Amino acid sequence: MESIKDKVAIIGMGCTKFGENWEKSVDDLIVDAAYEAYQDAGIEQKDIQAAWFGTTRLITGENLAGVLKFDYIPVTRVENLCATASDALRNAAFAVAAGVYDLVLVLGADKLKDLGTGGLDSAEIQPTARVDYPGAAPAHFFARMATRYMHRYGLAFEEMKQALGRIAVKNHHNGALNPKAHFQREITLEQAVNAPTISWPLGLFDACGVSDGAAAAILTRADMAKKFRDDYVLIKGMGLATGARQGFLQDDCDMVHMEETLRASRQAFAMAGIKNAFEEIDIAEVHDCFTITEMVICEDLGFCPRGRAREYIEAGIFDLKGKLAVNPDGGLKCFGHPLGATGLRMVYEIYKQMQGKAGPRQRNNPTLGLTHNHGMNPGSGVGSVTILGQRD
Amino acid sequence: LDDPSLDVDQNIGITKARSTANTKGLHDFLTFRTLYQIFGVRLAAMAHTVPKKKTLKRGNLYPPVRPSASAIWRDRDAIFRLHAGKCRSCGSVQYPPQRICSRCKAKDSMEPVRLSDRKARIFTYTLDNLAQVPAYDLPIVDSILDFEGGGRGCFLMTDRDPREVKVGLEVEMTFRRMHTAGGMNNYFWKCTPVRAAGREKESK
Numbered sequence: 001m002e003s004i005k006d007k008v009a010i011i012g013m014g015c016t017k018f019g020e021n022w023e024k025s026v027d028d029l030i031v032d033a034a035y036e037a038y039q040d041a042g043i044e045q046k047d048i049q050a051a052w053f054g055t056t057r058l059i060t061g062e063n064l065a066g067v068l069k070f071d072y073i074p075v076t077r078v079e080n081l082c083a084t085a086s087d088a089l090r091n092a093a094f095a096v097a098a099g100v101y102d103l104v105l106v107l108g109a110d111k112l113k114d115l116g117t118g119g120l121d122s123a124e125i126q127p128t129a130r131v132d133y134p135g136a137a138p139a140h141f142f143a144r145m146a147t148r149y150m151h152r153y154g155l156a157f158e159e160m161k162q163a164l165g166r167i168a169v170k171n172h173h174n175g176a177l178n179p180k181a182h183f184q185r186e187i188t189l190e191q192a193v194n195a196p197t198i199s200w201p202l203g204l205f206d207a208c209g210v211s212d213g214a215a216a217a218i219l220t221r222a223d224m225a226k227k228f229r230d231d232y233v234l235i236k237g238m239g240l241a242t243g244a245r246q247g248f249l250q251d252d253c254d255m256v257h258m259e260e261t262l263r264a265s266r267q268a269f270a271m272a273g274i275k276n277a278f279e280e281i282d283i284a285e286v287h288d289c290f291t292i293t294e295m296v297i298c299e300d301l302g303f304c305p306r307g308r309a310r311e312y313i314e315a316g317i318f319d320l321k322g323k324l325a326v327n328p329d330g331g332l333k334c335f336g337h338p339l340g341a342t343g344l345r346m347v348y349e350i351y352k353q354m355q356g357k358a359g360p361r362q363r364n365n366p367t368l369g370l371t372h373n374h375g376m377n378p379g380s381g382v383g384s385v386t387i388l389g390q391r392d
Numbered sequence: 393l394d395d396p397s398l399d400v401d402q403n404i405g406i407t408k409a410r411s412t413a414n415t416k417g418l419h420d421f422l423t424f425r426t427l428y429q430i431f432g433v434r435l436a437a438m439a440h441t442v443p444k445k446k447t448l449k450r451g452n453l454y455p456p457v458r459p460s461a462s463a464i465w466r467d468r469d470a471i472f473r474l475h476a477g478k479c480r481s482c483g484s485v486q487y488p489p490q491r492i493c494s495r496c497k498a499k500d501s502m503e504p505v506r507l508s509d510r511k512a513r514i515f516t517y518t519l520d521n522l523a524q525v526p527a528y529d530l531p532i533v534d535s536i537l538d539f540e541g542g543g544r545g546c547f548l549m550t551d552r553d554p555r556e557v558k559v560g561l562e563v564e565m566t567f568r569r570m571h572t573a574g575g576m577n578n579y580f581w582k583c584t585p586v587r588a589a590g591r592e593k594e595s596k
Contacts, residue, residue, distance in 0.1 A: 140534045143518035151516070151559040200519035200531065248536075249486040249494035251544040255516055255536070 003271035007097040009225035009232040010217050010388070012041025015348040018213035018336035019182035026059065026111040027067045029214035033341075034068055034107055037216040041228055048218075049101040050074045054088035054108035055340035056081070064107060079340075081375025082287060083240065083384035084108060086343030089217060090238050090384070096219050108345075109214035110338035138289065139199035139207060141377045146201050146292040148255045153307040160201060163310040164291040165192030168205040170313075171288060171327050174320055175334025177360040182209040182336030206291040211336025215344035217351075225391070231355045236368070237274070237387035239267030247379020258374055260383025261300040265372075268385040274368075277302040278324060281387075282366035283353055285346035287374045288331040297372060298326065301385075320361060328353065328361050339375075343384065346371035350388045366390075458574030469504060474565060474581050476543045477502025485543035507545070507565065511586060512537035514561045515544065519554050533557055537583060550582040562586045 014036025016029050024032075038045060050073055053064040061077035064070075080087040085108030092106040150160050169189050175181040187205060195204035225232040241263035247253045265277070274280050284301070288294035295309045303324060304312040312318060318326035329335050329349035332342060350369035352358045373384040469475040470488040477489030480503055482496035489502045517535035533549035535557070549557065550568060563583040570578045 137520065137522075139522075140518050140520060143520070144516045144534070144536055147518060147559065148516035197519070197521055197531075199521070199534075202518075244494065246494060248544055248546060249490065250484070251515075251538050251542060253544075 004093060004097055004238050005236050005271050005273070006222055006234050008093040008219055008235045009222045009391075010235070010347070010351055011220050011225055011228040011232045012037045012039075012043065012218035013216065013344075013348045013351050014038075014040060015180060015215040015341075015345055016213050017180045018211040018338060018341075018345065019209070020113050021111070021212040022113065024212065026055075026057075026063075026109055026212075026214075029111065029212060029341075030064060030067045030107060030109050033109065033214035033216040034105065037105070037107075037218050041218040043103065043218065043228070045069075046071065047103050048073060048105045049103055050076075050092075050095065051105040051107065052076050052078055052088040052092040054078045054080075054085040054106070054343070055110055056084055057110055057340070080240075080384075081382045082289065082337075082339055083343060083373035083375055083382045084340045085215065085345070086347075086371065086373050086384040086386055087240060087382075089219075089344060089347065089386065090240060092217075092219055093235055093238065096221055099221070102220055102224060104219050105216060106219065106344065107214065107216040108338075108341040108343060110340035111212045112210045112338055113212050115210075137199070139202060142290040142292050143199040143202045145255055145296060145378060146290075149292065149296065150201070152254070152256045155310070157201060159310070161193045161203075162189070163295065163313055164202070164206050165189045166313050167288065167291040167294050168192040168333060170319055171294075171331040171333035172205075174328050174361060175330025177320075178330050178335065181330040181334050182211045182213075183330070183334040202290055202292065208289050208332035209334065209336035211338050213336060213338040213341045213345065215341045215348050217344055217347060230391075232391055233351050233354050234389050234391055235386065236389040237268035237270070237272030237385075239264035239269075239271070239383075239385045241267070241383045243377075243379045243381050243383075245380045247377050250379070253379045255378055257296060257300050257306070258378040258381075258383060260378070260381055261297055261372065261374055261385070262383075264383040264385040265301050268370075268387050272368075272387040272389070274387065277370070278304070281324060281368050281370050283325045283328055283350060283363055284370040284372065285327055285329065285331070285349055286370075286372040287342075288327055288333050289337060289374070291333070293374065294326065294331070294333075297374065301370070301372065320363070325363055325366075328358070328363065343371065343373050343386075346373075347386065347388065354388070354390050459576045459578040461576070464578075471580060472567075473504075473506060474508035475504040476507050476539075476545075478505040478542075483542075485539070485541065487539075487543050487545045505541075505543070507539050507543060508567070508581060509565070510539045510541060511562055511564050512539040512545075512583065514557070514559055514563065516559060517549070517557055519557065535563075535583060537563060547581060547583045549584060551584045556585060 014033040016032045053061050061075035065075045078088040089106045092104050172187045176184050176186045192205040197203050241260045243260050286297045298309045299306050316322050353366050367390045369388045371386045375382045476485050476487035478485050479493040480501045481498035484495045515536045515538045519531035521531045535549050536546050538544050564586050565581045566584045568582045570580045
């Protein structure tokens with residue numbers, strides 16, 4: 001098996017403001033993200049040879065072509081739960097690495113606010129009782145993980161709420177520095193801890209925003225990237241792992257880690273040659289759909305030892321100015337979470353950080369960044385890890 | 393009942409207590425006085441009481457889909473008998489029954505095992521205040537159970553006081569209506585705390 005390392009370059013990116021974009025249709029979001037990416041790369045749409053479209057709604061690859069008016073180029077629609085955009089990027093990168101195409105567009109978009117509800121659709125309302133997970137909404141998956149985490153590591157409810165609240169405060173702080181974020185307000189630890197309970201033990205500020213948004217990337221072969229710009233970003237490693245429902249079918253699954261994340265990170269770290277993720281990675285955009293998810297992800301990715309994420313979080317190690325900035329753009333928590341766009345939004349932040357264009361959130365010359373997604377239940381979902389690096 | 397939205401029908405007193413492995417009679421339920429109001433709300437759904445108004449606005453964010461008779465028929469053993477599969481090759485119990493064993497990958501090796509009369513313990517759970525499923529009493533208790541003798545499943549809990557729910561709590565299974573749509577009921581199993589202490593008192 002070959003590594004994807006240094007074979008594919010990102011030479012342009014675009015990202016809409018995420019949030020309640022009532023005045024914009026999904027078509028508008030697609031156009032805005034695509035044209036920002038074209039402009040950033042200094043290309044015209046007619047240069048694009050193929051496109052990958054990530055979305056979780058019932059729209060298809062035809063929609064991307066139909067909206068952007070491609071000239072009969074191939075368009076592939078990708079759906080892979082919360083890793084949808086990351087998997088679209090992965091498939092596009094493989095096609096470029098194979099030498100089939102020189103210049104491709106990857107675009108992820110979802111418009112969730114038109115659903116008219118605060119959360120996502122429930123899995124319950126099915127023709128029969130769902131015998132595998134009746135009544136489960138996304139908050140349940142991770143609330144149950146939080147309950148088990150407290151039990152496993154002997155944390156009192158108050159201790160857990162403080163640690164989770166600290167993550168929410170951090171991500172709100174970062175989001176407040178980001179004009180494209182869904183939520184741009186700071187919160188206090190007291191607000192986070194005392195917020196109404198959504199799905200115990202998780203409260204309002206433990207849950208991410210459900211948003212509208214789109215993000216796009218232009219990829220080319222690494223050896224051609226210099227024709228377009230000097231500060232391109234290279235793909236160093238990619239991993240994707242899909243659970244086979246082990247979380248429910250195997251009664252020794254501990255539910256305080258996500259095997260998908262572990263396996264995906266192993267693949268990506270091996271490709272990128274990463275031995276110690278905590279020491280080597282400067283910035284990480286991880287899938288904080290809920291605060292507990294960020295806590296467990298940090299352990300799964302090796303950013304801290306198992307059961308000790310709380311110490312690291314409370315010591316500020318994952319803060320914007322900490323040793324390893326986790327979710328410097330506000331994360332799903334505050335940047336928002338249109339499922340089909342999220343993975344590319346994460347790459348957008350790493351890309352801007354590496355180019356020194358992250359404004360008030362700018363870290364001191366980050367050279368290695370990570371993006372991570374997780375969808376559905378631990379042991380019954382998908383995990384994705386992408387490693388990005390500065391050139392040379 | 394304290395809930396002003398409910399009127400108790402006269403017939404509530406003469407409901408016969410049925411006694412099977414999985415079903416408690418009304419008398420058994422009423423033994424646990426702290427749950428009296430919760431039972432009252434539940435009983436409203438069983439037509440013993442007459443709701444004057446819709447008790448909850450939340451819990452029906454999406455209209456329930458009409459149950460599919462053919463889908464229910466195909467999965468009848470897993471749904472109504474609560475059959476899990478036990479792998480003949482590796483012995484592990486899995487719910488719902490699988491064509492391919494999750495552990496040893498053996499194909500079509502599962503023999504049925506009935507979970508409905510087994511006790512289980514809560515592995516983990518959440519108390520959901522914004523449930524999207526039809527609900528008479530919030531929070532919804534969504535629990536992951538580990539069954540005696542192996543096997544894990546995800547079930548809603550009923551006839552419970554949210555304050556008593558904790559990891560390790562012993563539960564038993566009870567057959568319930570999940571939702572009704574298009575004139576069809578959709579039935580499935582829920583779990584409920586084992587009331588051993590109350591039964592002992594009863595026998596004395």
